[in-house]
Amino acid sequence: MSASSTTEVSIFGQTYYIQAGGDEDQARQAANLVDKKMNLIASQVLTSDRFRVAVLAALHLADEFLTVQNRLVGLEQGVAAKSDRLTVLLDELDKADEAASG
DSSP: OOTTOEEEEEETTEEEEEEOTTOHHHHHHHHHHHHHHHHHHHTTSSOOOHHHHHHHHHHHHHHHHHHHHHHHHHHHHHHHHHHHHHHHHHHHHHHHHHHHHO
16 A cells, blocks of 8 residues: 555545545544544534534544543653662662672
């Protein structure tokens, strides 16, 4: 598959041809996510303005992304702290081994 392949997707009743960037499955998954979010929002708001529905969907998806991104940062910080603690413990073990053998 070439890096410039075009993928046909359907979002909110419209067909789009998008550059898949080499991963058609991911492009389809992204389009499906946007389609579901737009349909969910359209069922909950009192507007038929497609642009407004699209903006609200984008805001919801951005909020979800930021929530996941913040969680990832927290997890990365937790892993770094545990790694630092393990390094300290290993250094202490090395010193204890050196003292016992020396």
